[in-house]
Amino acid sequence: DIQMTQSPSSLSASVGDRVTITCRASQGINTWLAWYQQKPGKAPKSLIYSASYLQSGVPSRFSGGGSGTDFTLTISSLQPEDFGTYYCQQYQTLPLTFGPGTRLDVK
Amino acid sequence: EVQLVQSGAEVKNPGESLKISCTASGYIFTNYWIAWVRQVPGKGLEWLGIIFPRDSDTKYNPSFQGQVTISADKSINTAYLQWSSLKASDTAIYFCARSFSYSSLSLYDPWGQGTLVSVSS
Numbered sequence: 652d653i654q655m656t657q658s659p660s661s662l663s664a665s666v667g668d669r670v671t672i673t674c675r676a677s678q679g680i681n682t683w684l685a686w687y688q689q690k691p692g693k694a695p696k697s698l699i700y701s702a703s704y705l706q707s708g709v710p711s712r713f714s715g716g717g718s719g720t721d722f723t724l725t726i727s728s729l730q731p732e733d734f735g736t737y738y739c740q741q742y743q744t745l746p747l748t749f750g751p752g753t754r755l756d757v758k
Numbered sequence: 759e760v761q762l763v764q765s766g767a768e769v770k771n772p773g774e775s776l777k778i779s780c781t782a783s784g785y786i787f788t789n790y791w792i793a794w795v796r797q798v799p800g801k802g803l804e805w806l807g808i809i810f811p812r813d814s815d816t817k818y819n820p821s822f823q824g825q826v827t828i829s830a831d832k833s834i835n836t837a838y839l840q841w842s843s844l845k846a847s848d849t850a851i852y853f854c855a856r857s858f859s860y861s862s863l864s865l866y867d868p869w870g871q872g873t874l875v876s877v878s879s
Binding site for chain 1: 793802803804805807817818819820821853855858862863864865866867868869870871872
């Protein structure tokens with residue numbers, strides 16, 4: 652299985668801050684990577700696919716980058732509604748695997 | 759609007775069987791894969807497996823193979839996840855989700871609202 656790791660596991664930031672979350676795959680996955688946001692009590696919502704393509708309706712302050720084994724999710728100017736847990740997911744190889752999540756609190 | 763609606767929360771005793779459902783609407787059910795994902799409360803996401811409703815081609819995560827069964831009824835646009843003998847460790851929220859593309863290798867969007875399964879004596 653491809654193992655996914657994320658850092659940090661949690662962070663707290665202020666409105667307007669630039670926030671970056673990192674995801675690493677245990678082997679190369681090209682750009683077969685997605686990012687999700689999950690709020691408490693809700694289902695995950697996809698934000699980014701193919702490492703850097705924004706899903707329809709997702710604010711442009713979100714961006715993704717990377718290829719191979721190292722990826723980033725950046726929020727350029729943090730908003731209050733951006734709190735939640737962020738997960739990366741590889742979809743190069745079955746079984747599909749998720750990162751452990753990064754919990755983001757907005758101060 | 760593409761939508762997945764899951765069956766309601768379940769409370770079961772260890773050893774009991776259970777089948778939960780995920781009903782799709784707003785798209786051609788037989789064209790996309792449906793995945794099942796587990797989330798133990800307060801923990802991360804685990805991929806259980808997927809099914810292609812057109813021919814019921816099913817792929818399991820080896821870690822869960824034999825523990826759950828995934829099926830689908832294309833006549834009523836519904837996918838299922840079932841257990842023959844529940845354990846306390848099966849307590850979790852179970853999400854269904856549709857593949858974003860036609861491929862089995864895909865991200866998922868949209869997701870169902872989740873079904874909480876509680877197993878306790």
